[in-house]
Structures are given as structure tokens and as C-alpha cells.
Amino acid sequence: MELGIIGLGKMGGNMAERLRRGGQTVVGYDHNPEVSDVSSVEELVARLSPPRAVWVMVPAGKPTHDTVHRLGEILEAGDIVIDGGNSHYVDDQKHGEELAAKGIGFVDCGVSGGVWGLENGYALMVGGDEEYVKRLMPIFETLKPEGEYGFVHAGKVGAGHFVKMVHNGIEYAMMQAFGEGWELIEASDVVTNPVETFRSWEQGTVIRSWLLDLMNRALADDPHLEQLRGYANDSGEGRWTVQAAVDHAVPLPAITASLYARFASRQEDSPAMKVVAALRNQFGGHAVENAKGADAPGADVEPPTL
Numbered sequence: 001m002e003l004g005i006i007g008l009g010k011m012g013g014n015m016a017e018r019l020r021r022g023g024q025t026v027v028g029y030d031h032n033p034e035v036s037d038v039s040s041v042e043e044l045v046a047r048l049s050p051p052r053a054v055w056v057m058v059p060a061g062k063p064t065h066d067t068v069h070r071l072g073e074i075l076e077a078g079d080i081v082i083d084g085g086n087s088h089y090v091d092d093q094k095h096g097e098e099l100a101a102k103g104i105g106f107v108d109c110g111v112s113g114g115v116w117g118l119e120n121g122y123a124l125m126v127g128g129d130e131e132y133v134k135r136l137m138p139i140f141e142t143l144k145p146e147g148e149y150g151f152v153h154a155g156k157v158g159a160g161h162f163v164k165m166v167h168n169g170i171e172y173a174m175m176q177a178f179g180e181g182w183e184l185i186e187a188s189d190v191v192t193n194p195v196e197t198f199r200s201w202e203q204g205t206v207i208r209s210w211l212l213d214l215m216n217r218a219l220a221d222d223p224h225l226e227q228l229r230g231y232a233n234d235s236g237e238g239r240w241t242v243q244a245a246v247d248h249a250v251p252l253p254a255i256t257a258s259l260y261a262r263f264a265s266r267q268e269d270s271p272a273m274k275v276v277a278a279l280r281n282q283f284g285g286h287a288v289e290n291a292k293g294a295d296a297p298g299a300d301v302e303p304p305t306l
């Protein structure tokens with residue numbers, strides 16, 4: 001089958017390669033001419049035979065919106081746009097309606113597997129009309145991992161990205177749990193070999209998993225992760241998961257805490273904890289730390305005299 005792919009970065013580039021290895025025909029476009037097969041979205045569309053299918057794999061938000069909108073202007077009725085990026089499911093619903101008004105199909109596809117997907121395959125979580133999903137099955141079959149699982153048609157437009165959002169929320173909490181366990185073991189003087197301990201958990205344990213394997217891979221390169229700063233970014237999925245939980249009044253304490261832990265990781269100092277320290281000092285005369293820097297000794301502050 002023929003597929004156009006827009007966005008040939010870490011994900012789209014490898015997906016194009018896996019599709020080609022699997023016998024599919026791919027025409028790729030990226031802002032970066034070094035990786036592009038064509039020089040514009042228009043040329044990409046012109047290179048495909050109708051009914052066309054174009055997979056968008058660019059950053060979520062404006063880049064995806066602009067690309068989907070442009071495709072809506074140049075594709076024809078019967079063509080399909082697939083959004084494979086980590087878009088908010090609410091955006092899918094808008095894009096689906098915009099394209100449907102022109103007779104163009106829209107399918108959202110949550111993709112999991114990261115940079116390992118080229119070799120391992122990509123888990124795919126799809127939303128959209130059965131008619132379009134069926135037509136795209138040769139592409140999905142080539143991208144997905146070998147075996148029975150790794151693909152779901154989760155529901156109508158938006159469902160694919162909704163389940164990918166929840167998948168990423170789970171990912172946040174699992175990573176946080178591994179991180180916290182690691183910190184506690186390293187902080188204790190009871191365990192002498194934390195790296196070997198985590199490695200041993202790869203087999204037989206309840207918590208064996210790909211994330212654990214990847215953690216052990218990172219620890220093999222840098223046993224105390226000394227090369228890294230404890231700073232974690234986020235690209236939206238965790239926030240949307242927590243927002244959806246609020247909308248549905250569903251308690252998500254673990255996922256919410258793991259999102260907030262990332263926010264905390266970006267602070268040099270915590271304004272909220274300054275308030276806590278100031279209040280402890282005010283009501284209890286408890287000592288506070290000097291703000292001059294980590295090396296400065298903690299300074300006891302006398303409680304104010306009334």
C-alpha cells in the first residue's frame with residue numbers, strides 16, 4: 001500500500017523505514033530537506049495515487065493542526081489523514097469534523113514503542129470509522145509488533161489518542177515508582193548493591209517490565225545516574241490524563257503525583273516549601289535554612305518576639 005508520511009523525526013523516520021522493509025511504498029516529507037523525499041506537502045500529495053492516505057507524525061498542537069488543516073485543503077474526498085503523534089483527543093474530534101465536511105476520512109492513532117519500534121514494532125491504538133481503519137490495515141499490520149497483540153481499534157475518532165493518553169499516564173506513574181524505589185534503596189545503608197538488585201528483578205518478579213529493563217540499561221551506562229540532572233520534562237499527555245480524570249471525577253492519585261513530581265523537578269527552590277518553612281518558623285519558632293545556597297549552613301532564625 002502507498003502511504004505519505006509528514007514528519008520524519010525519531011518516530012516518523014523509523015516508521016517509514018519499517019514500512020519500507022515490510023514492502024509498503026512510502027513518500028516522506030519533513031521540514032528538514034535532508035530527510036525528505038519531496039520538497040513540500042503539495043508534492044507529497046501529488047506523488048500519491050487516490051484514494052490517498054497521509055500519516056502525520058509531527059509534534060502535537062500547532063504543527064499537527066496546521067498540517068492536518070493544509071491536508072484538508074489539498075486532499076480529495078475519499079482520502080484519509082492519520083494523526084499518529086501524541087495529540088490531545090479533543091483536537092482529533094475537531095480535525096475529524098473538519099475533514100469529514102469535505103468527505104476526507106480521519107483516523108487517530110496512538111503509537112507506543114519509541115525509538116525501539118523500528119525493530120520491535122509499534123503498538124497502535126486507533127480511533128475512527130471502521131471503513132477507514134479497514135482500508136489502513138496493511139499499514140497497521142506492517143507497523144505493529146509480530147504476534148496477537150499490539151493493535152486495538154479502540155472506538156470512534158479520538159478513542160485512539162484517549163487510550164494513548166491513559167497509557168502515558170500509566171507510564172508516568174510506573175516510572176515514578178521505579179524512581180522512588182531506586183532513591184530509597186540508594187539512600188539506605190542496608191543494600192550494598194542497588195544496581196545488581198534492580199538487575200535481578202528482571203526475572204521472576206511481579207514488577208519485571210520493559211521499563212525496568214530500560215532502567216537497568218541506563219544504570220549499566222551510569223550506575224548512579226551521575227551524568228543526569230533530576231529534571232523531567234513533559235509533553236502534555238500526563239496533564240491531559242489528569243484533566244480527564246477531573247472531568248470524570250475519577251481519582252488518579254498515583255498518576256497525578258507523578259505529574260506533579262515532574263513539575264517539582266524543574267524548580268531550583270520551592271516557593272510553596274518556603275511558605276511552609278516560614279509558617280513553621282512563625283508558629284513554632286522552628287529553624288529555617290539559609291537561602292544563600294546549598295553550601296550555606298542552615299541558619300536558626302529566632303522566633304519573632306511579640
Ligand SMILES: NC(=O)C1=CN([C@@H]2O[C@H](COP(=O)(O)OP(=O)(O)OC[C@H]3O[C@@H](n4cnc5c(N)ncnc54)[C@H](O)[C@@H]3O)[C@@H](O)[C@H]2O)C=CC1
Pocket residue numbers: 006007008009010011012029030031032057058059060063064066067084085086087111112113114115235
Ligand atoms: N519519541 C517518542 O517516544 C514518541 C513520540 N510520539 C509523538 O510522535 C510525534 C513525533 O515525535 P518524534 O518523532 O519523537 O519528534 P521529532 O522531534 O524527533 O520529529 C518531529 C519531526 O517533524 C518535523 N516537523 C515538525 N513540524 C513539521 C511540519 N509542520 N511539517 C513537516 N515536518 C515537520 C521535524 O522537522 C522533525 O523531523 C510527536 O507528536 C510525539 O509526541 C509518539 C510516540 C512516542
Ligand SMILES: O=C(CO)[C@H](O)[C@H](O)COP(=O)(O)O
Pocket residue numbers: 086111112113114168171233234235236237238
Ligand atoms: O509517548 C511517548 C512514550 O510512550 C513519548 O515518548 C512521550 O513523549 C512521553 O511523554 P512525556 O514526553 O510527557 O514524558
